[in-house]
Amino acid sequence: MRIRSWNGWLSLLSVFLLLSLWWLSTALNWVNPLFVPSPQKVWGAFVDICREGYKGSPLASHIGESLKRLALAFFLAIVTAIPLGLASGYSPKVRALIDPLIEFYRPLPPLAYYTLLVLWLGIGDASKIALLFLAAFAPLYIAVVAGVARIPRDRILAARSLGASRGKAFLYVIFPSCLPDIFTGIRTAMGMTYTTLVAAEMVAAVSGMGWMVLDASKFLRSDVIFVGILLMGLIAVLLDLLVRWLAKTQVPWNGKE
Amino acid sequence: MRIRSWNGWLSLLSVFLLLSLWWLSTALNWVNPLFVPSPQKVWGAFVDICREGYKGSPLASHIGESLKRLALAFFLAIVTAIPLGLASGYSPKVRALIDPLIEFYRPLPPLAYYTLLVLWLGIGDASKIALLFLAAFAPLYIAVVAGVARIPRDRILAARSLGASRGKAFLYVIFPSCLPDIFTGIRTAMGMTYTTLVAAEMVAAVSGMGWMVLDASKFLRSDVIFVGILLMGLIAVLLDLLVRWLAKTQVPWNGKE
Amino acid sequence: MRAIGLTESYDASPSTEDGERLVSIEEVSLVYGRGKKEKEVLRNVSLELREREFVCVLGASGCGKTSLLRLIAGYEQPSSGRVRVLGREKAEPRPEVGVVFQHANLFPWLSIRRNAEFGLRMQGVGRAERRERAEEAVRRVGLGDAEDKLPFELSGGMKQRAAIARTLAASPRIILMDEPFGALDAITRENLQQQLRRLWLASRQAIFFITHDVDEALLLATRVVVLGGSPGSVAVDAPNPLYSEEESTAELRKRQEYGKLREQLVESLKHA
Amino acid sequence: MRAIGLTESYDASPSTEDGERLVSIEEVSLVYGRGKKEKEVLRNVSLELREREFVCVLGASGCGKTSLLRLIAGYEQPSSGRVRVLGREKAEPRPEVGVVFQHANLFPWLSIRRNAEFGLRMQGVGRAERRERAEEAVRRVGLGDAEDKLPFELSGGMKQRAAIARTLAASPRIILMDEPFGALDAITRENLQQQLRRLWLASRQAIFFITHDVDEALLLATRVVVLGGSPGSVAVDAPNPLYSEEESTAELRKRQEYGKLREQLVESLKHA
Amino acid sequence: NDHSESGSLPKEVTIGYQVIPNAELLVKAQGLAEKKFPDVKINWKQFDSGRDVNTAVAAGSVDLGLAGSVPVSIGISNKLPYEVYFLHDIIGEAESLAVRDSANIKSAKDLVGKKVATPFGSTSHFSLLSALKLEGVDPAQVTILDLQPQDILAAWQRKDIDAAFVWNPTLAKLTQDGGGIIVTAQELSEKGAITADVGVVRTKFAEDYPDFVKQYVGVLDEAVKLYRDKPEEAAKALAPLLSTDEADALAQTKQLVWLTSKEQQDAKYLGSKPEESGFAKVLKETGQFLADQKLIEAVPELKDYQAAIYQESLNP
Numbered sequence A, B: 001m002r003i004r005s006w007n008g009w010l011s012l013l014s015v016f017l018l019l020s021l022w023w024l025s026t027a028l029n030w031v032n033p034l035f036v037p038s039p040q041k042v043w044g045a046f047v048d049i050c051r052e053g054y055k056g057s058p059l060a061s062h063i064g065e066s067l068k069r070l071a072l073a074f075f076l077a078i079v080t081a082i083p084l085g086l087a088s089g090y091s092p093k094v095r096a097l098i099d100p101l102i103e104f105y106r107p108l109p110p111l112a113y114y115t116l117l118v119l120w121l122g123i124g125d126a127s128k129i130a131l132l133f134l135a136a137f138a139p140l141y142i143a144v145v146a147g148v149a150r151i152p153r154d155r156i157l158a159a160r161s162l163g164a165s166r167g168k169a170f171l172y173v174i175f176p177s178c179l180p181d182i183f184t185g186i187r188t189a190m191g192m193t194y195t196t197l198v199a200a201e202m203v204a205a206v207s208g209m210g211w212m213v214l215d216a217s218k219f220l221r222s223d224v225i226f227v228g229i230l231l232m233g234l235i236a237v238l239l240d241l242l243v244r245w246l247a248k249t250q251v252p253w254n255g256k257e
Numbered sequence C, D: 001m002r003a004i005g006l007t008e009s010y011d012a013s014p015s016t017e018d019g020e021r022l023v024s025i026e027e028v029s030l031v032y033g034r035g036k037k038e039k040e041v042l043r044n045v046s047l048e049l050r051e052r053e054f055v056c057v058l059g060a061s062g063c064g065k066t067s068l069l070r071l072i073a074g075y076e077q078p079s080s081g082r083v084r085v086l087g088r089e090k091a092e093p094r095p096e097v098g099v100v101f102q103h104a105n106l107f108p109w110l111s112i113r114r115n116a117e118f119g120l121r122m123q124g125v126g127r128a129e130r131r132e133r134a135e136e137a138v139r140r141v142g143l144g145d146a147e148d149k150l151p152f153e154l155s156g157g158m159k160q161r162a163a164i165a166r167t168l169a170a171s172p173r174i175i176l177m178d179e180p181f182g183a184l185d186a187i188t189r190e191n192l193q194q195q196l197r198r199l200w201l202a203s204r205q206a207i208f209f210i211t212h213d214v215d216e217a218l219l220l221a222t223r224v225v226v227l228g229g230s231p232g233s234v235a236v237d238a239p240n241p242l243y244s245e246e247e248s249t250a251e252l253r254k255r256q257e258y259g260k261l262r263e264q265l266v267e268s269l270k271h272a
Numbered sequence E: 001n002d003h004s005e006s007g008s009l010p011k012e013v014t015i016g017y018q019v020i021p022n023a024e025l026l027v028k029a030q031g032l033a034e035k036k037f038p039d040v041k042i043n044w045k046q047f048d049s050g051r052d053v054n055t056a057v058a059a060g061s062v063d064l065g066l067a068g069s070v071p072v073s074i075g076i077s078n079k080l081p082y083e084v085y086f087l088h089d090i091i092g093e094a095e096s097l098a099v100r101d102s103a104n105i106k107s108a109k110d111l112v113g114k115k116v117a118t119p120f121g122s123t124s125h126f127s128l129l130s131a132l133k134l135e136g137v138d139p140a141q142v143t144i145l146d147l148q149p150q151d152i153l154a155a156w157q158r159k160d161i162d163a164a165f166v167w168n169p170t171l172a173k174l175t176q177d178g179g180g181i182i183v184t185a186q187e188l189s190e191k192g193a194i195t196a197d198v199g200v201v202r203t204k205f206a207e208d209y210p211d212f213v214k215q216y217v218g219v220l221d222e223a224v225k226l227y228r229d230k231p232e233e234a235a236k237a238l239a240p241l242l243s244t245d246e247a248d249a250l251a252q253t254k255q256l257v258w259l260t261s262k263e264q265q266d267a268k269y270l271g272s273k274p275e276e277s278g279f280a281k282v283l284k285e286t287g288q289f290l291a292d293q294k295l296i297e298a299v300p301e302l303k304d305y306q307a308a309i310y311q312e313s314l315n316p
């Protein structure tokens, strides 16, 4: 217990150092205030946006819109990437079939194919969610496949000898064995979706945190950009803490086998 | 051996199916040729670009420029993310110090902070490489931290009892134990860097595959876009195969412990 | 196949030829690895396992006992020769063939009781019944107190016992056990030997039992197999003259021929 | 601490009180887990390990033998009481204290030889010398042929021997061994027992040796410790009256008192 | 850049250009600047948006840049350290409001309740809002969407949008695909809502190397002259940079108004004295307009805009 809270202080310290650096560099004019506004100014913009919203929508709806898109995309990624990843880790045939496609699309920059998505899915939320989904899918899939690869072969054999069909072994052994990897994959994928948020909200959005940042950058509103970035970062950190907490409570045996 | 080549055929089959779908959908006019050009047209554009280059630079230099940026960024990511990840997986104190910063920047969309990078590093390659580096760093770091978390505690204790100092245990036990995770991380990070390529080459580039795609999209040259995308995809797949091959030969014990 | 000692000296061997032939291994050899790393581990091994048999397998460390067990379990395919298990040509993992691994190999995310339930769950046994049977099995190996623990919270011997419980709870027709009592103290071991013997006497499953303990082999086996050589092959395959359904192991140990037989077996191990 | 049997009946015990005290455990208790999962594993254990001692520890499965070893090795910290190792108050993993784990716990990416070299490498021994010493250790445990294999290519017993070689090659002052011969056949086991005895006689390291084999304990130990109860505590801690530097284990086994002593020890195990 | 040689030519200069068929692109295509300044290393950097040019100038990474009048107005409002030295073109028909024929839109008034797309923060964005204002339409009654040109085309194909204010080549594709033009930037500029592509120079650079700026303007004039004399030759040089053929390039150039520096001395444009610069007013009005639309915070005084016009290098 003592060690833990001590480490908590360390984390606070490093956040504090960063904030001081920011404050110092603006106070001493090390950076162009046009691009790095002072903390006070950012706070002012934040209060403003809280009170009056940004460009017609209240702050809550910007956050809500983005989270809705993220959540939907992420949900889709989880229900597809995990089973597919497990399947293609487990069966070389499935792997041979779907791996080339995933390997090919995976490295493609979203900005390069977004227009195609717009063409197919329109300018509504569908194309945005599709883009976010594609961003989340690949890292999750890869993490899961790698997770399957590292399961001790004997564990699967033991399950089979206990009467597990291939399908049941999949569900009852492969899946729980991969949980640590799945959690890592979820964390990476969550980061990846998040980083695509701005790109996704580039097209025909009028709300969302990504759009807010993008729009502000067009009009050199660096204080709003910072509000957006800080908000996105904080929300992401909270989500990440949630996943980490889940990982810790769900996989108590990790590292102790 | 027989199983392997059989799976190779499956992979070829799935690629072939995809290509046929493409060909069919353009031949039967299912999609607008303005956005999805026919394979013939893309091939024509490819031959053209091979022969005459694109906008003043030969194809090889576009590829070369992009690969140079990717390689540099990736190299930087490897030499920083792996040691830092190992260190923060191993020592809760290091973790407490640097994790908040990484967790915070990690989910930030590159498009949101690229402006800041340009402001600090100028419009040359430095800002592009920095952006790519940041994209690669986070997934690699996370994979490595997760890898350390799963090392059996007894293995580290055994090394310490054999006289390994904390530093040596780090180098000789923690690092090799994490190799499977490092390889997964490298694969994810490589994908992530790659997807950032277009964003990175958006500002003040006159060469690079990402720039080529972006430039072509401005002039609605969908054939060139497809050439760029296919090229990027193929090169990425080749790089990925290399990493996978390395992983296989370097970590023969994976899944057999 | 040399059958020194045992068969030559004793003919008061119990006949087990009447049981159905459950496993038959014919001229099997097994090669691990490929190319430079190629290594022949078993050569020309033939063996049978019949209903109601309790075969104890002995042999030097690394001679191929586990590999033989894995062939029967269907975990490895023979490089040449045939392995028939329960009438099927291609050996595959299956619920009729239970395996206790040399390393416990439990599912780390399941409690001991749920590890023991696993086989029954896979076979679709209802919740209440499988829970009861699993608890029974866990209690039998002496882990009643620890049934809610996760494997990483167990000691080495407890893990091994949990693995035994897991396999026995699923009541397979053939049980393959790879040094199941290796990590147990003398008292617990004797206790479990009795349990296993009683279980087997009641159900007449076929048991393939790898052990390093010569006494254990003599006290439990209806037939003793000694593997030896490199690549491994069957050096001894003979009925255990000491085998008796009636006498307890304690009584058996006191029989006159016990000491001599033991020495013979150790000799044959030395020369295998 | 009851000291039934052994000390009462025999006083021809070798004196080991003269050696330096290397390990001293005082009133130690150990609790695993927290809150609801809290479990006291050891209570009020006191023990010493002196130079030139060969202490064999017996006890029922799950009684806390491994936990005790881990305390000495510095892998766990006592919940109360003191553990002093080589004069230091806080036990920490260190090269003077070698550990052979119950599960082999080899480094999976290193060949057997390089596993054996590991300790020497960490201690900065030059390439040629460490290679020689590692090869010597690997040969001594009978793995000369397999020295270039990776751990996953080994059989269970071979892994265990490799782990022994790894620890011995580093020549620590105190050796803690957790059922090191558990997965070995009788022949290999006897061979290694001899080796270990000879090594120990030559160097006079202190050995803390957990075993389930009563014979092994009687043949090797200068002192026998029996753990028992739950939470575990020391039930017997007595010099081994059979101990003799001169006689070989085969001779010892033939001594008259052997049988009786063995029975006594088994009895005390039962009641511990 | 070597500041010690104040007054003479720099050793190296970085020009941020955009692919717009105007005099600067012709200068690049023909290598006129390299010819004129054999001893100066000229780095051409391509930009895609005025936003990035603003950043690059602030970072000191480019010396001369090209951006639309809207981003420049935003930049000056935010006190970016640069000045306008040249108008590369006045946007004519190159940026227009295309409407779908089937949508039954005759004038900007009919846009009420429709979906109109335009790239936000661009000159087209400004023109669209101006068109609405001139017709007395409240922008809140129109669904204005932020789309990049290629996405506008995709949305158009799907019939997701009814109209778009955008530039070429997307504009041409829209009209080919069942679209008609109802308002052009040309018409808007005649009514006072001028949009232009503006040359800006880093203030420090202009102070250090006035000669270079002056001579570079001369080169631009040369290009304008070349275009006026031999438009086909100019179009031929521009075509590959525009990823199109010669005829189309010619048509595209005609949709922009190229002006010589002499013509720009007119009070309507940059003017010859700070206080009589018509373009400073345009920038101020643009800024005011954006502020009214709540797109930016506040605008400075007219004199701040006037101070940001650099007339010194306009050749008499």
Ligand SMILES: Nc1ncnc2c1ncn2[C@@H]1O[C@H](COP(=O)(O)OP(=O)(O)OP(=O)(O)O)[C@@H](O)[C@H]1O
Binding pocket: C146, C152, C153, C154, C155, C156, C157, C158, C183, C185, D032, D033, D039, D041, D059, D060, D061, D062, D063, D064, D065, D066, D067, D068, D102
């Ligand atoms: N990490 C742990 N968390 C909780 N309980 C544990 C943990 N490790 C061991 N235990 C418990 O501590 C007790 C003693 O375990 P220990 O491994 O010391 O036994 P042992 O005497 O070595 O047994 P064996 O002969 O079977 O190896 C057991 O009851 C076990 O359940």
Ligand SMILES: Nc1ncnc2c1ncn2[C@@H]1O[C@H](COP(=O)(O)OP(=O)(O)OP(=O)(O)O)[C@@H](O)[C@H]1O
Binding pocket: C032, C033, C039, C041, C059, C060, C061, C062, C063, C064, C065, C066, C067, C068, C102, D146, D152, D153, D154, D155, D156, D157, D158, D183, D185
């Ligand atoms: N996966 C593998 N790859 C290569 N060689 C292997 C592999 N598994 C086992 N071997 C080799 O096969 C031989 C027999 O191994 P096996 O595990 O069958 O021995 P065993 O008789 O069970 O020994 P033990 O009593 O020590 O468990 C050993 O020499 C071992 O090195």
Ligand SMILES: [Mg+2]
Binding pocket: C065, C066, C067, C102, C178, D155, D156, D157
């Ligand atoms: Mg074995």
Ligand SMILES: [Mg+2]
Binding pocket: C155, C156, C157, D065, D066, D067, D102, D178
């Ligand atoms: Mg133990």
